[in-house]
Amino acid sequence: MGFRLTPQENSFYDLFAKSASYLVDGSRELTTILGAPISEREAIAARMREIEHQADEATHEIIRKVNSSFITPFDREDIHGLAATLDDCMDLMDAAVDLIVLYRIGELPAGVSEQVEVLVRMSQLTADAMPRLRSMKDLSEYWIEINRLENQADQCYRRLLAELFNGESTDAITVMKHKEVIEELEAAADAFEQVAHKVESIAVKES
Amino acid sequence: MGFRLTPQENSFYDLFAKSASYLVDGSRELTTILGAPISEREAIAARMREIEHQADEATHEIIRKVNSSFITPFDREDIHGLAATLDDCMDLMDAAVDLIVLYRIGELPAGVSEQVEVLVRMSQLTADAMPRLRSMKDLSEYWIEINRLENQADQCYRRLLAELFNGESTDAITVMKHKEVIEELEAAADAFEQVAHKVESIAVKES
Amino acid sequence: MGFRLTPQENSFYDLFAKSASYLVDGSRELTTILGAPISEREAIAARMREIEHQADEATHEIIRKVNSSFITPFDREDIHGLAATLDDCMDLMDAAVDLIVLYRIGELPAGVSEQVEVLVRMSQLTADAMPRLRSMKDLSEYWIEINRLENQADQCYRRLLAELFNGESTDAITVMKHKEVIEELEAAADAFEQVAHKVESIAVKES
Numbered sequence: 001m002g003f004r005l006t007p008q009e010n011s012f013y014d015l016f017a018k019s020a021s022y023l024v025d026g027s028r029e030l031t032t033i034l035g036a037p038i039s040e041r042e043a044i045a046a047r048m049r050e051i052e053h054q055a056d057e058a059t060h061e062i063i064r065k066v067n068s069s070f071i072t073p074f075d076r077e078d079i080h081g082l083a084a085t086l087d088d089c090m091d092l093m094d095a096a097v098d099l100i101v102l103y104r105i106g107e108l109p110a111g112v113s114e115q116v117e118v119l120v121r122m123s124q125l126t127a128d129a130m131p132r133l134r135s136m137k138d139l140s141e142y143w144i145e146i147n148r149l150e151n152q153a154d155q156c157y158r159r160l161l162a163e164l165f166n167g168e169s170t171d172a173i174t175v176m177k178h179k180e181v182i183e184e185l186e187a188a189a190d191a192f193e194q195v196a197h198k199v200e201s202i203a204v205k206e207s
Numbered sequence: 208m209g210f211r212l213t214p215q216e217n218s219f220y221d222l223f224a225k226s227a228s229y230l231v232d233g234s235r236e237l238t239t240i241l242g243a244p245i246s247e248r249e250a251i252a253a254r255m256r257e258i259e260h261q262a263d264e265a266t267h268e269i270i271r272k273v274n275s276s277f278i279t280p281f282d283r284e285d286i287h288g289l290a291a292t293l294d295d296c297m298d299l300m301d302a303a304v305d306l307i308v309l310y311r312i313g314e315l316p317a318g319v320s321e322q323v324e325v326l327v328r329m330s331q332l333t334a335d336a337m338p339r340l341r342s343m344k345d346l347s348e349y350w351i352e353i354n355r356l357e358n359q360a361d362q363c364y365r366r367l368l369a370e371l372f373n374g375e376s377t378d379a380i381t382v383m384k385h386k387e388v389i390e391e392l393e394a395a396a397d398a399f400e401q402v403a404h405k406v407e408s409i410a411v412k413e414s
Numbered sequence: 415m416g417f418r419l420t421p422q423e424n425s426f427y428d429l430f431a432k433s434a435s436y437l438v439d440g441s442r443e444l445t446t447i448l449g450a451p452i453s454e455r456e457a458i459a460a461r462m463r464e465i466e467h468q469a470d471e472a473t474h475e476i477i478r479k480v481n482s483s484f485i486t487p488f489d490r491e492d493i494h495g496l497a498a499t500l501d502d503c504m505d506l507m508d509a510a511v512d513l514i515v516l517y518r519i520g521e522l523p524a525g526v527s528e529q530v531e532v533l534v535r536m537s538q539l540t541a542d543a544m545p546r547l548r549s550m551k552d553l554s555e556y557w558i559e560i561n562r563l564e565n566q567a568d569q570c571y572r573r574l575l576a577e578l579f580n581g582e583s584t585d586a587i588t589v590m591k592h593k594e595v596i597e598e599l600e601a602a603a604d605a606f607e608q609v610a611h612k613v614e615s616i617a618v619k620e621s
Contacts, residue, residue: 049304065619077284077491102572103579123363165310172379172586176593177579179383205275284491298427365516372591377584386590411481 011136012073015062020127021085022055027123028094030116034108045101052094059087066116073133078202086193089126093119096181101169103177111160115185118153122146122192129199139203146196153189157182219280220341222269226293227334229262229280233300234330237323237392240304241315252308259301266294280340285409294403296333299395302325310384318367320390325360329353329399336406346410353403360396364389426487426611427548433500434541436559441537444530444599447511459515466508473501476571487547492616499608499621503540506602507533517591525574529598529599532567536560536606542611546584560610567603571596 029048033041062083066076073079099105128140160182164175233260236255240248269290273283280286306312336349367389428598443462476497480490481497487493513519574596578589 019298054591063615064618067615094269098572102576122602158305162309162311165380172383173579173584175380175383176586176589201270203276237417355561365512369516369518373588377587379590382587382590408477 008154012062012065013131014088015058015081016086017063017127017130019055019058020123020130021081022051022058022067022121022125023086023089023123024053024092025051026090027120030097031113031120032092032112033100034116038104041101044144045097048094048097052090055087055090056194057126059083074202074206078198078205082195082198082202085191085198086126088191089123089188089195092184092191096184096188098186099177099181104178105160105181106174108178109160109163111156111163114156114184115153115182115189118149118156119185119188119192122149122189125149126192126195133199133202136203136206139199143196143200146193150193151190153186157189158185176183218271219272219286219339220267222272223289223293223340224334226262226265226269226290227330227337229265230293230300230330231298231327232258233248233262233297234323234327235256237300237304238320238328240307241320241323245313246336247312248308250320251259255301255304259297262294262297264291266290281409282411285405285412289405289409290400292398292405295331295398296395296402299398300392304392306384306388306391310387311379312384312388315385316367316370316387318363318370319389319392321363322360322367322389322396325356325363326392326395326399327354329396329398333402334398340406340409343410343413346406350403350407352399357396357400364393364396382412416589417455417603419495426476426479426493426546427568429472430496430500430547431541431544433469433472433476433497434544435597437464437503437507437537438534439465440504440601441534442531444507444511445534447514447528448527448530448531452518455515459511460511462508462511462580466522469501469504471485473497477519486537488616488620492619496609497617499605499612500540502605503537503609506598506605510598510602511593513598517594519591520588521575521596522592525570525577526596526603528570529567529574529596529603531583532563532570533599533606536563536603540606542610547613550620552616555615557610560607564603564607567600569582571600571603607608 026048029044029051033044033048036044064081066072066079066083100108123147127143131137132139132142161179164178164182169175233255236251236258238253240251244252269286273279273286273290307315332349332352336346339346340351368386370391371385376382419565439461443465446459447462450458470526476493480493502614519604533581539556539559543553546553546556571593575593578596
């Protein structure tokens with residue numbers, strides 16, 4: 001644990017915090033695009049892409065660092081894993097924005113904004129938790145709340161699919177388009193839970 | 208190998224055996240729901256969900272134990288991997304039951320019950336094999352048989368998809384619903400093969 | 415690094431080169447099936463399946479070797495990971511060929527052949543790079559070019575989906591079939607990028 005205070009270790013925490021901060025930005029764009037007129041979607045997707053690139057860069061910085069570092073604050077494998085799962089959260093939110101533009105989707109079911117609100121909350125909690133990796137303190141409320149939110153997302157996801165497949169819309173192509181967006185958002189919620197699992201297993205090992 | 212007889216190690220085997228026993232229970236509910244009248248599906252899905260929760264608990268117990276144990280009977284990473292793949296088998300069988308209820312699916316193609324029979328057999332073989340991890344004896348017939356069954360499942364899966372997409376049903380929504388159930392079941396068979404691969408690689412290392 | 419010259423280590427490089435060489439063969443069959451009359455598809459798929467089986471055998475040989483070797487040229491985990499990602503590339507190209515036969519697909523959108531051309535190029539670059547793992551020299555141009563090609567594949571993929579979902583074809587079943595083939599090919603391109611990422615991270619560690 002003595003390593004904890006060397007600059008090198010610290011910067012791992014800084015990189016994770018930075019990486020998670022992009023998730024907050026990304027989840028905000030996701031909220032924006034749901035409410036935006038179709039004419040503004042391209043611009044929002046472009047901003048989202050930019051955020052995703054920066055997040056990507058942060059991930060690569062972590063990978064390069066862990067591969068070239070002699071000493072790491074916790075297992076290399078765990079650092080890799082945490083960086084990769086944070087990256088998944090970003091990619092999946094970006095993919096959802098992308099599909100909305102790509103498929104020229106019209107009105108999405110109302111429940112989709114509930115899915116997105118959960119993702120916004122998960123992003124904030126994750127970004128708040130990352131700096132606490134240094135002390136490994138007060139992390140349990142983070143992963144407990146993430147698990148709760150993931151269950152909420154899951155309920156919402158299932159309700160949306162049931163409505164989509166048993167609803168009045170018989171236009172199969174529209175069903176396919178909506179289903180894909182809904183699934184990307186659900187996958188993003190799952191990815192946030194994976195981040196929480198990683199943090200939990202790291203905390204258990206380090207404690 | 209001397210570690211093998213200490214209580215601590217033993218309980219890892221017990222936990223894996225317990226985890227696999229839930230797969231047998233789950234595969235039975237899968238068989239039941241196929242034959243059950245629609246009015247009984249909710250109840251069956253509820254039982255399945257209960258089994259899935261218990262399996263989840265068993266998985267977390269393994270993870271907590273490996274993360275907090277000084278000595279483990281085999282590589283921590285392999286224990287994690289084996290627990291995770293067993294968990295995947297359960298989740299995928301549960302997801303299939305779930306979709307049948309969620310999508311209010313009517314009559315499924317006959318081939319689906321063949322997929323499920325293979326899963327029942329795979330579950331039993333897997334549950335029977337777990338206790339043998341202690342001695343690492345007589346495991347090869349297990350993974351050989353699982354591979355054989357996975358090939359059978361794959362043939363069945365491909366035949367089902369061909370019938371589904373080239374069959375007379377032109378109702379795309381129904382095709383989508385059936386395709387998802389069939390895919391979850393195929394993914395479950397793949398997950399059982401992944402368990403067998405894990406066991407094989409552990410056995411090779413330990414032998 | 416002194417280990418590098420022992421026969422044992424060398425054969426790991428040989429096995430990776432062999433494994434990658436099957437990707438070149440597989441990508442060629444993919445090109446062939448796109449241009450072939452429907453009557454010849456079965457035969458092409460059979461050849462593809464044969465190549466996939468050989469590639470599988472090469473992967474298992476690597477896994478067995480790493481599990482039973484005392485000394486490995488680089489981390490066991492990295493060897494496992496590289497073998498597994500090479501295997502993914504093969505499986506995904508094989509799956510695409512499979513679907514074309516299974517779904518009795520008619521004319522595929524023209525953009526699909528662009529996807530395949532990228533995969534052919536990626537296969538060649540990957541096969542050329544594997545022997546260079548021994549010296550760890552001149553690998554950066556490989557992964558840089560793979561990343562460039564993956565971006566090109568991604569652009570093509572997105573354009574294809576947009577055309578598919580916003581095009582005139584209102585036959586949802588056909589859209590589903592084409593979408594699956596296009597997605598397998600995109601997943602294959604992603605898998606090639608994963609191979610390049612693995613190689614990069616190995617090279618960074620070893621350098």
